[in-house]
Amino acid sequence: xxxxxxxxxxxxxxxxxxxxxxxxxxxxxxxxxxxxxxxxxxxxxxxxxxxxxxxxxxxxxxxxxxxxxxxxxxxxxxxxxxxxxxxxxxxxxxxxxxxxxxxxxxxxxxxxxxxxxxxxxxxxxxxxxxxxxxxxxxxxxxxxxxxxxxxxxxxxxxxxxxxxxxxxxxxxxxxxxxxxxxxxxxxxxxxxxxxxxxxxxxxxxxxxxxxxxxxxxxxxxxxxxxxxxxxxxxxxxxxxxxxxxxxxxxxxxxxxxxxxxxxxxxxxxxxxxxxxxxxxxxxxxxxxxxxxxxxxxxxxxxxxxxxxxxxxxxxxxxxxxxxxxxxxxxxxxxxxxxxxxxxxxxxxxxxxxxxxxxxxxxxxxxxxxxxxxxxxxxxxxxxxxxxxxxxxxxxxxxxxxxxxxxxxxxxxxxxxxxxxxxxxxxxxxxxxxxxxxxxxxxxxxxxxxxxxxxxxxxxxxxxxxxxxxxxxxxxxxxxxxxxxxxxxxxxxxxxxxxxxxxxxxxxxxxxxxxxxxxxxxxxxxxxxxxxxxxxxxxxxxxxxxxxxxxxxxxxxxxxxxxxxxxxxxxxxxxxxxxxxxxxxxxxxxxxxxxxxxxxxxxxxxxxxxxxxxxxxxxxxxxxxxxxxxxxxxxxxxxxxxxxxxxxxxxxxxxxxxxxxx
Amino acid sequence: xxxxxxxxxxxxxxxxxxxxxxxxxxxxxxxxxxxxxxxxxxxxxxxxxxxxxxxxxxxxxxxxxxxxxxxxxxxxxxxxxxxxxxxxxxxxxxxxxxxxxxxxxxxxxxxxxxxxxxxxxxxxxxxxxxxxxxxxxxxxxxxxxxxxxxxxxxxxxxxxxxxxxxxxxxxxxxxxxxxxxxxxxxxxxxxxxxxxxxxxxxxxxxxxxxxxxxxxxxxxxxxxxxxxxxxxxxxxxxxxxxxxxxxxxxxxxxxxxxxxxx
Numbered sequence: 017x018x019x020x021x022x023x024x025x026x027x028x029x030x031x032x033x034x035x036x037x038x039x040x041x042x043x044x045x046x047x048x049x050x051x052x053x054x055x056x057x058x059x060x061x062x063x064x065x066x067x068x069x070x071x072x073x074x075x076x077x078x079x080x081x082x083x084x085x086x087x088x089x090x091x092x093x094x095x096x097x098x099x100x101x102x103x104x105x106x107x108x109x110x111x112x113x114x115x116x117x118x119x120x121x122x123x124x125x126x127x128x129x130x131x132x133x134x135x136x137x138x139x140x141x142x143x144x145x146x147x148x149x150x151x152x153x154x155x156x157x158x159x160x161x162x163x164x165x166x167x168x169x170x171x172x173x174x175x176x177x178x179x180x181x182x183x184x185x186x187x188x189x190x191x192x193x194x195x196x197x198x199x200x201x202x203x204x205x206x207x208x209x210x211x212x213x214x215x216x217x218x219x220x221x222x223x224x225x226x227x228x229x230x231x232x233x234x235x236x237x238x239x240x241x242x243x244x245x246x247x248x249x250x251x252x253x254x255x256x257x258x259x260x261x262x263x264x265x266x267x268x269x270x271x272x273x274x275x276x277x278x279x280x281x282x283x284x285x286x287x288x289x290x291x292x293x294x295x296x297x298x299x300x301x302x303x304x305x306x307x308x309x310x311x312x313x314x315x316x317x318x319x320x321x322x323x324x325x326x327x328x329x330x331x332x333x334x335x336x337x338x339x340x341x342x343x344x345x346x347x348x349x350x351x352x353x354x355x356x357x358x359x360x361x362x363x364x365x366x367x368x369x370x371x372x373x374x375x376x377x378x379x380x381x382x383x384x385x386x387x388x389x390x391x392x393x394x395x396x397x398x399x400x401x402x403x404x405x406x407x408x409x410x411x412x413x414x415x416x417x418x419x420x421x422x423x424x425x426x427x428x429x430x431x432x433x434x435x436x437x438x439x440x441x442x443x444x445x446x447x448x449x450x451x452x453x454x455x456x457x458x459x460x461x462x463x464x465x466x467x468x469x470x471x472x473x474x475x476x477x478x479x480x481x482x483x484x485x486x487x488x489x490x491x492x493x494x495x496x497x498x499x500x501x502x503x504x505x506x507x508x509x510x511x512x513x514x515x516x517x518x519x520x521x522x523x524x525x526x527x528x529x530x531x532x533x534x535x536x537x538x539x540x541x542x543x544x545x546x547x548x549x550x551x552x553x554x555x556x557x558x559x560x561x562x563x564x565x566x567x568x569x570x571x572x573x574x575x576x577x578x579x580x581x582x583x584x585x586x587x588x589x590x591x592x593x594x595x596x597x598x599x600x601x602x603x604x605x606x607x608x609x610x611x612x613x614x615x616x617x618x619x620x621x622x623x624x625x626x627x628x629x630x631x632x633x634x635x636x637x638x639x640x641x642x643x644x645x646x647x648x649x650x651x652x653x654x655x656x657x658x659x660x661x662x663x664x665x666x667x668x669x670x671x672x673x674x675x676x677x
Numbered sequence: 678x679x680x681x682x683x684x685x686x687x688x689x690x691x692x693x694x695x696x697x698x699x700x701x702x703x704x705x706x707x708x709x710x711x712x713x714x715x716x717x718x719x720x721x722x723x724x725x726x727x728x729x730x731x732x733x734x735x736x737x738x739x740x741x742x743x744x745x746x747x748x749x750x751x752x753x754x755x756x757x758x759x760x761x762x763x764x765x766x767x768x769x770x771x772x773x774x775x776x777x778x779x780x781x782x783x784x785x786x787x788x789x790x791x792x793x794x795x796x797x798x799x800x801x802x803x804x805x806x807x808x809x810x811x812x813x814x815x816x817x818x819x820x821x822x823x824x825x826x827x828x829x830x831x832x833x834x835x836x837x838x839x840x841x842x843x844x845x846x847x848x849x850x851x852x853x854x855x856x857x858x859x860x861x862x863x864x865x866x867x868x869x870x871x872x873x874x875x876x877x878x879x880x881x882x883x884x885x886x887x888x889x890x891x892x893x894x895x896x897x898x899x900x901x902x903x904x905x906x907x908x909x910x911x912x913x914x915x916x917x918x919x920x921x922x923x924x925x926x927x928x929x930x931x932x933x934x935x936x937x938x939x
Contacts (some may be wrong), residue, residue: 030806046702076771191873278788278806279786279788279791279792279794279809279822279823280791280792280796280802280806281789281793282796282797282803283787283793283797284794286782286784286785287795290782290784290785292791293781293784298758349758438939588784591782591783591784593780594780594781594782595775595782595793596765597741597768597774597776597780598768598769598774598793598794598841599764599765599766599768599770599772599794600765600769600797601761601765601766602767603762604765604797649844677741
């Protein structure tokens with residue numbers, strides 16, 4: 017007497033070929049989730065990566081659960097469909113639907129338990145690898161170990177128990193709802209391409225493309241007071257457009273191409289066009305989801321990588337010199353007033369000498385000026401800036417002496433520098449008029465260039481770089497006390513800047529600079545090195561999380577395409593057998609199949625890339641530096657991993673075609 | 678009549694064809710040295726009990742499977758010595774196939790299915806179109822050109838399959854139980870058409886079948902038993918009914934087949 021459990025064991029052994037697909041999907045999800053929660057639980061990780069990043073980890077964790085859940089449920093659906101004949105057979109020989117459901121659920125529980133054990137085991141092995149990667153990214157050097165985390169194990173078990181409950185319910189529903197006839201035909205199901213209603217399809221087909229183009233256009237023109245609304249409109253328009261493209265535009269195009277062939281389709285088209293049209297309706301949804309997910313992932317990755325990649329450059333924008341001392345703010349009274357405890361310039365220089373650190377130093381004068389800008393030159397995003405406040409005039413000659421690379425402006429012209437405005441001013445139209453009114457008579461300058469970075473460390477306002485003659489003229493005019501409404505202490509600020517010759521000694525120098533700084537206290541005189549360390553921690557963690565999520569998204573979408581194509585390959589096995597009998601070689605057939613895969617994998621990637629390029633472009637104001645290189649690298653790596661799934665799929669097809677005869 | 682057939686060109690010449698299956702320790706010889714000559718324009722039926730080696734013989738002759746021993750010449754080329762790629766090209770250019778379960782591609786229309794075998798050839802579109810029209814006319818499926826397989830009946834599917842087998846003007850058409858899945862009316866209609874094609878266009882056909890009625894359309898029947906040719910019957914000038922009776926007689930002597938006739 018065969019018990020249900022015996023049946024389960026037997027069917028599992030027999031079906032191992034079908035199971036491994038689902039099994040790997042499960043294991044993979046467990047490993048990644050476990051690694052993530054291990055890192056999340058590890059307090060050492062949080063400390064080293066800056067305490068405020070706990071939230072980022074939490075959000076990413078929730079996203080991870082969502083993706084893993086959807087992925088496993090989707091894989092399970094494909095898996096169930098592949099086994100529908102077997103499910104039908106059990107019912108045919110007299111097992112009740114409940115019994116069949118119970119059989120499947122027992123299998124599912126066994127599989128999930130197996131996947132959990134293997135996944136957590138594998139996760140323990142690789143979590144160290146991921147931790148090393150994270151530490152490398154946030155610039156932490158030295159030895160650390162991953163502590164064994166019981167909490168992570170429990171968390172993983174709970175999450176996957178919930179997911180396997182979901183898949184069990186899914187199985188129950190599938191069995192309950194199914195009819196015997198449906199089960200035996202499920203594998204053969206595929207819609208027949210219908211003649212599209214010409215007019216309606218043509219309109220919808222064009223609408224799809226139109227919506228995407230509109231979304232792209234709007235993404236470049238959304239910087240106004242409707243920003244939030246515009247962002248939503250861009251999203252809605254592009255996603256709907258993408259769906260229409262897959263659902264209507266492509267079917268319509270295919271239909272046009274096919275009817276133009278008048279039956280003379282040829283082998284390549286028979287295997288690509290014919291097969292694709294046969295399933296376009298069913299594939300439209302998944303292709304849309306994959307495209308949108310790819311676009312999201314690509315945007316996220318490219319964005320995070322751009323931030324990480326540019327950390328050093330962006331820090332230099334704000335901190336052009338290694339160290340800077342505000343001489344006015346060095347006096348005891350001032351420090352006491354604001355509660356600072358800084359080393360003095362003298363102490364710092366003595367410290368550097370003591371440690372044998374070579375350096376250069378220079379004094380730079382900053383003149384506080386006020387006035388007005390020409391109307392309407394600044395983009396809406398930084399406000400309709402007209403007045404000049406909190407702005408400094410600096411001499412190009414002094415900057416050059418201090419080692420700052422800057423051209424000498426002609427007399428009567430100035431270079432506008434301000435890091436905070438960043439790349440929002442990248443496209444500002446020069447020249448424009450700048451009217452400096454802080455002295456009588458007011459003098460007019462022409463701004464001829466916008467430079468993204470600051471010319472002194474931690475400047476709190478825009479800087480006007482002028483040539484030395486203009487600077488001196490202005491300075492002497494100011495000395496004559498004919499300036500208007502500007503407070504005395506802001507007239508001339510002297511700052512001392514330091515550059516360390518050997519950048520390898522920056523850490524030691526920074527230690528000297530900050531020796532009085534108590535842990536956690538904010539300091540006015542933050543230096544280049546400390547700021548870089550802080551930024552790399554944040555950006556490193558960001559790229560780690562983005563990369564981790566990206567990997568999960570990528571492998572999920574790639575696997576879903578692979579699973580779907582596997583199913584299609586099996587459905588079309590008979591066709592391949594027929595074709596080979598008719599005298600087509602494996603090579604002939606593969607040519608058509610590869611063409612199909614170029615479409616199935618290539619199109620979502622291509623549209624996804626295009627979407628993400630526009631998304632990144634519209635968000636480029638966040639990035640101070642040029643993002644072309646890091647974006648290209650991130651996208652290239654993504655495409656490479658994605659394409660391995662295409663190669664795996666083609667490999668599977670080749671095996672199927674070879675075995676067909 | 679027999680004289681005229683013998684003087685015409687030989688299309689297929691099989692000599693001492695042997696085929697074994699299984700591993701070294703457990704060899705099963707299915708074909709035990711078959712000699713067969715098929716002349717141009719013949720309609721040869723192959724009959725025999727289950728396990729007699731009918732389908733194996735067909736597969737071997739049709740280059741789908743390889744012989745263990747012996748040689749097969751089709752139009753003078755020895756297919757037993759060809760490489761896989763050559764065999765594929767040979768099948769595509771010289772042979773036609775009709776299968777029991779039609780084997781049409783679900784994703785293609787009737788016309789697309791029929792034109793498939795010549796899709797890699799260099800045939801001009803206009804010529805292909807004429808060829809298609811001619812064959813679709815003979816088989817009476819011209820109106821179905823733009824229908825998909827799921828929209829037409831079994832008989833129509835088999836006609837489509839036959840049209841696909843004929844489109845490349847093959848030296849020989851192999852049919853494996855072409856009427857096996859058809860009702861009697863569609864079956865006799867299809868066989869009538871095949872007979873017609875055979876006579877009018879001079880296409881050489883070899884058909885494997887269980888069904889004595891189906892084989893009565895042939896011009897010659899080869900009976901297999903245990904991997905050997907047991908006997909042969911020529912129709913000559915006999916009517917189909919008389920031929921049918923003769924076939925039944927031989928089958929009766931051969932025995933066994935009635936048991937597994939579906």
